Amino acid sequence: MRKLPEETKQRLRVRAAVNGRSMEAEAREILVKEFAETAAGVDWIDQIIEASRQYGGPELEIPPREGQASYVDFSVDPQTVKR
Numbered sequence: 001m002r003k004l005p006e007e008t009k010q011r012l013r014v015r016a017a018v019n020g021r022s023m024e025a026e027a028r029e030i031l032v033k034e035f036a037e038t039a040a041g042v043d044w045i046d047q048i049i050e051a052s053r054q055y056g057g058p059e060l061e062i063p064p065r066e067g068q069a070s071y072v073d074f075s076v077d078p079q080t081v082k083r
Contacts, residue, residue: 001027 001009001023007021016026049058 001012004012012023012026017021019029021029030046052058
């Protein structure tokens with residue numbers, strides 16, 4: 001439990017004692033539970049979509065394409081192309 005604030009260590013110590021576990025086992029249980037809930041809950045893409053709603057949502061207006069799309073001819077040696 002290195003590099004944890006003393007207050008956090010104390011709270012973990014009390015919680016571990018209440019649950020009859022070591023501090024390490026309690027910390028492991030907290031992490032396993034947290035990540036299991038995160039995986040079972042909303043995934044990251046849904047979180048991004050939900051967060052974007054304050055800006056009008058994920059539905060963006062796509063402007064019409066003007067003209068033909070350009071392409072690059074990779075068969076030409078770039079050293080010989082005039083610029």
